[in-house]
Amino acid sequence: MTIVHEPAAWAELKAALADTIPEERLIDDPLRTLAYGTDASFYRLIPQLVVRAESEAELQVTLAECRARKLPVTFRAAGTSLSGQAVTDSVLIQLGRGWRGHEILDEGQAIRLQPGVIGARANALLAPHGRKIGPDPASIASCMIGGIAANNASGMCCGTAQNSYRTLRDIRVILADGTLLDTADPAGVAAFRHSHGGLLEELERLSIETRGNEALAEKIRHKYRLKNTTGYALNSLVDFEDGIEILKHLMIGSEGTLGFIGAITYDTVVDEPCKAAALAFFPDMAATCRATIALKRSPVSAVELMDRAALRSVQDQPGVPEVLRHLPEAAAALLIDVRGNDEEALEARMAEVQAMLEGIRTLEPVAFTRDSATYALYWKIRKGLFPAVGAVRETGTTVIIEDVAFPIERLDEGVLALTDAFHRHGYSETILFGHALEGNLHFVFPQGFEKPGEVERYQALMDEVAQLVGVEYGGSLKAEHGTGRNMAPYVELEWGSEAYALMWEVKTLFDPENLLNPEVILSRNPTLHLENLKPLPAADPVVDKCIECGFCEAICPSKDLTLTPRQRIVIRRELARLEALGEAASHDEKARIDRLWQAYAYQGIDTCAATGLCATQCPVDINTGDLVRELRHERNRGKAGMARLVGRHFSGTTRLGRGALNMAGAARLALGKNLLSKVTGGMRRLSGDRLPQWDPSLPKAAPVRVLKQDVADESRREKVVYLPSCATRVFGAAHDDVESRSVMEITLALLDKAGFDVILPEMIGHLCCGMPFQSKGQFDEASHKGRELNRELLVASQNGRYPVLCDTSPCALQMKEYLDDRLSLMEPVSFAHEHLLPRLLITPLDERIAVHVTCSSTRMGLSDRFVALARVCASEVVVPAEIHCCGFAGDKGFNTPELNASALDGLADQVAGCSAGYSNSRTCEIGLSHHGGIPYRSILSLLDRASEPA
Incomplete structure (x- = not known):
């Protein structure tokens, strides 16, 4: 659906909304609307x-203003939906921070969640119960x-x-006319029955008529014995008689086309x-499906099917069992998950x-694992198939994923028929996997739309699949993935004209003007699924494999x-697409390139922490920080000389840093924190944000003289090479913290307590891991500093004879990527786990403390060990x-303080009542102290306070 309105309509809407919503949350610039x-x-x-x-x-105000102008509206949560149900060329309502509320009910028997809560967070809240x-x-x-x-998403063990339909207790919704209904509020329900009695009567009428139509009612029951999210939840019309209950359950799976879900109680x-x-391996798909049917009667939590092509897509990933590489071409696998309340139940x-x-041939003996790491790996393999x-x-x-469901007794037939269809249409790279117990299969294949005939080939395939599966x-x-745009043209084919007409009645009752997410679920456009296809042009080898999941x-x-x-990748791809036009680009397109690059400088480059944390969640390990560093490299080429000057005189640079901290401390003493904050804030604004932000948590200068103290050389004591990072050589203890020692002083005291002799590398003030240069794209100087450090650590450790302790985790990670393999480097x-705890007696402090596990x-892989140490x-x-x-990202906390503030929004509330917080990066601790409202220190400080010599 193409929205055609005069440009003035959008300006009028934005102006009208600005009376209620701050303008920074009304976004219409080209970069962010695309992103x-x-x-x-x-x-x-x-x-x-x-x-x-x-x-x-x-x-509600947004809906009213859009309704007054007949402007369609689409709601967006995380945007992980796969079928086009969360995109629009009209008004997109994006959930902000205000939608993350939650409430545990009945000691965990139920939970009330706002729509912005991430699913895993809900489970974390429920875990103690x-x-x-x-x-x-x-x-x-x-x-x-x-x-x-909104999609009635289900999944592996569901x-x-x-699913949401079956576990729904109550719901809070805002309808197209702005009316709010909370079914958990009896007074609100009574008021709604009075104000919207006509709507409820119509829903009850539809229920009576549907239940009275035996053929239609039986068809609906059959469809929902399977997993099914095609169209609206018509099962609500046969499962319930009361209008409120019907409304509640129609909202599940409605994909924002009937109203907005403001909260749900599960x-x-x-x-x-x-x-x-x-992981059970079978010689062919027929045997795999027979096993699935047999397991349907067993006490399993999940059975996940993966065909040979699916297994091949992940067989080279780290940790994957070797057997995957040697399976025959016809093989397939089942991931079988079994759970119990105790070991006895699990064994049974x-x-x-x-x-x-028994009696079903397998390629390997079926062996269960209880090892948590292997268990997690199996599920990582399964969950990563689509992005892989x-x-x-x-x-x-691009990559297409669809999910169909067959009656379980016909699963093997369906798989073979689907496979045959893919091959006949030339889709030889298709993989199949899915939730086998429910007959639910996902098929995934790469698809280009640029070459002649590709759209037609795709359409022919989808037409055949729809006829095959649905009819x-x-x-x-x-x-389970929702109807969206991709299957909207086929809803009538699957359901038949009678049920399809019933769905349109439902849509009209709730949204008579068709303004809520039009063209999603129901559409009279037979080629909707072939329109507005997303380009994925080559942009950079670092991110080209991203599928924007x-x-x-x-x-x-x-x-x-x-x-x-x-979103950074999306914009980089758009720039690449426009730049590829070259001289063929129009004047408007060239102007768009300039505007996008100008906006991207801040939106995409300056505000990226570039810590690589994103790679830990990416199924294919894309580190978008690498892309950003490359862009910084291009932008900062002219500053290579300055980087070289700083690197060659690094000890002087750190002395300047300590001098600046001493001056800041003197100003703090003379002016007070409040006045100093105002003065430095004004200077930053006048400089166009070029001057760094003074932070009230800015610490004292570190006393580097402690590194010159002689440490007793007792030959009987073990030795360790201690490398204080440049951050800990510059930033000392906080001004107001009762812990007045610097990280260096704490570390040296703790090592001595544990019985270690300390070896300090030569010219320690000059050493740096290279990260400050690397993060700014100054790769040459970063490499130089890395080689320099590597040489000195080899000398100090006698070619790796002694372990090396770096007191700052991000620096340790940076060094692990290039240091000599002979060096045993630890953060x-x-x-602490390997060398200190065995040498110390620990008496836990009777304190409530906070822990921040750094990105590095x-x-x-140290998150669990970090928390365990605390x-x-x-x-x-x-x-x-x-x-x-x-x-905080090195110096981002000073130069782009809004990034630190945004990332730590809500921290203070969560750590309220804690005596202190602990981490393992001195710069991170500065930002955490400022926004957490409690002092943050090195985790070594906590260990030192809680320990005595063994």
């Missing part, structure tokens, strides 16, 4: 206006509750019994703690599964400030939720 308008599907529509609504009141939400989509670590409910399900999994269920598989296929596609093509096999064309977004520190990794957490520690040393440990990266 924010992109979702995980293969469709591209650019909204005219993006509204970041923070409350129900703002959303041994419960979880029923829906279990593969994207649960990224997708939000609003999208889970089936049809535990009845939770038991999360059995004992878990085991097996595993034995029952083994008994069910996208990563190996030809650059410039011949009586299955579902959309099992959005898994990275939840942990990005700039997600609420500027752009996410996905504070790993060194996460990337090195719990050894303190009686209560708080790990703030959804604070993944502090955004």
Whole structure:
């Protein structure tokens, strides 16, 4: 659907909304409308206006103003949807921070969630109660509750019994006319019955007529014995008689076309703690499907099917079992998950599964694992299949994923028929995987639309698949990913004209003007699924394999400030597409390139923390920070001489840093914090933000004289090479902290307590890991400093004879990427576990403390060990939720302080009542102290306070 309105309409809308919503949350610039308008599907529509609504009141005003101008509206949660249901060329309403509320009910038996809560966060909240939400989509670590409910997403362990429709207790919705209904509020329900009695009567009439139509009612029941998200939830008309209940359940899976879900209350399900999994390999698909049918009667939590092509797409990933590389071409696998409340129940269920598989040939003995790392790896393989296929596609093509469901008893027939259809249409690279117990299969294939005939080939395939699944096999064309745009033209084919007309009646009752997400679920445009296809041009080898799934977004520190990794890639691709036009580009296109680059400088480059945390969530390990550093390299080529000058005189540079801190300390003493903050803030504004921001948490200068103290050389004592980072050589203790020692003083004292002799590298003041240069794109000087450091550490450690401790985690990660393999380099957490805890007596402090696991520690796989170390040393440990990266990023906290502030929004509330916080990066600790309202120190300080010599 193409929206045609005069440009004045959008200006009028924005002006009208500005009376209620701050203008910075009314977004219409070309860069952000494209970036924010992109979702995980293969469709591209650019909204005219993006509204970041923070409350129900703002959303109601937006709906009213759009309705007055007949402007369509689309709601967006995380944008991980795959079928085009979250894109628009009209008004996009994006959830802001204000939609992340939650409430545990009935001691975990239920949970009330706002739509901006990430699914995994909901489960984390329920974990202490041994419960979880029923829906279990593969994207649960990224997708939000609003999208889970609006798409009736299910997933691996959910089936049809535990999806949103089946576990819904109550819902809070805003309808197209702006009316708010909370079904958990009896008074509100009574008022709604009075004000919207006509709507409820019509829903009840439709229910009576549908139940009275035996053929239609039976068809509906059959469709929902399967996984099914094609069209509206017509099962609500046969499952319920009361208009409120029908309305509640129609909202599930309605994809924002009937109203906005402002909150949902789920009845939770038991999360059995004992878990085991097996990868079972079968010689062919027929045997795999027979095993699936047999397992349907067994006590399994999930059975995931993967064909040979799917397994091939992940067989070279780290840790994957070697057997995957040697399977025959016809082979397939089942990932079988078994759970129990205790070990005895788990053992019994595993034995029952083994008994069910007797008589079915397997290529390897079926062996269950309870090892948590292997268990997690199996599920990582399964959840990463879709992006992994996208990563190996030809650059410039997109990746299509659809999910169908067959009646389980016809699964093997359906698989063979689908495979035959793909091959006949030339889709030899298609992979199949899915939730086998429900007959639910995902098929994924690369698709280019640029070459002649490709659109027609795709259409022919989809026409045949729709006929095959929806008509011949009586299955579902959309099992769990939502109808969206891609399957909207086929809804009538699957359901038949009678049910299709009923769906249009439902849509008209709720949205008579067709303004809520039009063209999604229902459309009379037979070629809708072939229009507005997203280009994915080559932009940079670092990111070309990205399929824009959005898994990275939840942990990005700039997600609420500027752009996410996905959005940075989207804009870089658009720039590449326009630049590829060369001389053929029009004047307007050239002007668009200039405007995008100008805006991208701040939105995409300056506000990226470039810590690489995004790679930990990316199924194909894309580090968008690498792209940003390359862009900084291009931009800062003219500053290479200055970088070289700083690097060659690094000890002088750090002395200047300490001198600046001494001056700041004197100014703080003379003017006071408040006045100094105003003065420096004014100077920063006058400089056009070129001067760094003075931070009240700015510490004292570090006393480097402690590095010159002689340490007793007792030959009986073990030795360690200690490398204080340049950050700890510059930044000392905070002015107001009771811990008055610098990180260097703490580390030296702790090492002595543990019985280590300390070796300090020569010319220590001159050494640097190179990260300050690397992060700014000054790769040559970064490499020079790295080689320099490598040489000195080899000398100090006697070619790796002694371990090396670096007191700053990000520096340790930087060094691990290039230091000599002979060096045993550790940061504070790993060194404490391996070398300090065995040598110390620990008496846990009776304190409530906070822990911030740095990005580098996460990337090195140290998160659990970090928290475990803190719990050894303190009686209560708080790990703030959804604070993944502090955004200080070296000097970003000084030069781009808004990134640090945005990343740590809400930290103070979570750490309230803590005596202190602990981390392992001195610069991160500065920002954490400022925004957390408590002092943050090195984790070594905590260990030192809680320990005595063994």
